[in-house]
Amino acid sequence: MGRSPCCDKVGLKKGPWTPEEDQMLLAYIEEHGHGSWRALPSKAGLQRCGKSCRLRWTNYLRPDIKRGKFSLQEEQTIIQLHALLGNRWSAIATHLQKRTDNEIKNYWNTHLKKRLTKMGIDPVTHKPKNDALLTTQAGSNYSSSKSAANLSHMAQWESARLEAEARLVRQSKLRSHSLLATLAAAGSSSATATSLKSWSPSSGINVHVDLESPTSTLSTALPGNPISSSDHHEDDRSPSIPHMFEFIKDVSHRQHDDESDDWTVCQLAADHHSSINDHHNHHINAVASGGTISCGSSMEAGGWTLNNKESSNDDVAEEGFISLLLCDSSTAGGGDHQEHGCSSEVNNNSEVSGGGGSGNGKNSSNKDSSENNSGSTTTTTTNEHEYYEDKNYWNSILNLVDTSSPSPDGDTPIF
DNA sequence: AAGCTCGGCAACCGCAATATG
């Protein structure tokens, strides 16, 4: 794509910004908004390229930026999300309110990566380096630890992503089918059944099926309970994403042997496991394009709503998916999943989520404007970096699931 | 006190994705 560099014009200033320039940019944006970044410098009287202005605003001048030392919880969140997402700093920043991707990236490179390395942990794979070594020595298919690391990350992410998505869709479909059956049995009109049957996340059909009530027979008696134990006893298919939590657990033990670093991963692990055991109110929100699937207030209750919306809410989708991944990870070690809420350090992070945390003043921003839902242990709303980019994405998954035998035990051979 | 080294961070670079005409 032939694109001329924006900063190659003669006479444009580069380098550090002066307070005067900051003031000019700030004043202009406060009054007019940034509009087109390309046009902004001339309008604001700045001898800068638009890109430089945008970066300055995004990384420094924005009023909703938190600066200063990272808290332990923020560090934990970064590490966890990095294990999940790799170097996708913007995605990670979405879950760290008031922190920019650049700041997180810098902090990772200058602090966290070194600490992990120092502790004998591969900052790429988030596994103890010995493990990687053993894997390689044991005749792994990977030719090198480096390639293994890369593949590991990609495979972990993709596998977990696909499985989570498929599970969401499968479960929502089971819900829908079960509801259909129930409605049919109850003598519901065929028209209603038809409309429900034709529901798809992207259909845009204005049908609101509320299965949220824990006391509803629909919610409690359906075999396709989305968080049913049968559905979650799929450890043989579990993605490798839980490695990071296993690793954290390992580190929590080894921390007892290595007290040299005041920075403690064991704290992270402790919090994690604590929340596994204690959390029963975690919400999973996942939005298919045009439709909301939310696992409601209680896993045990199997609360489950399908909210078909005109406009998609992709930011919630991402948040929900991250939550789902974390939740999935937390349960990968076996056991009764209904007993496990999502650990989600991200969402329990008082710095990050509203759950009993500090104010987290909400701000309008073009980035990182995650919203905390008051009273909810989870849900923040994010604004960008969507993983569900394709309008037909969920339809494709639905079709994929459709072609598979819809087994109630959730062993649909999707992968 | 001067010079050197190193770490932290703001800013830049360039590619990719997306929007627009």
Add this chain to the structure above:
DNA sequence: TCATATTGCGGTTGCCGAGCT
């Protein structure tokens, strides 16, 4: 549909201050 403009993002650079010799 294509070309171009714009924006987003991740990697990298270089400045600056703190600490050390």
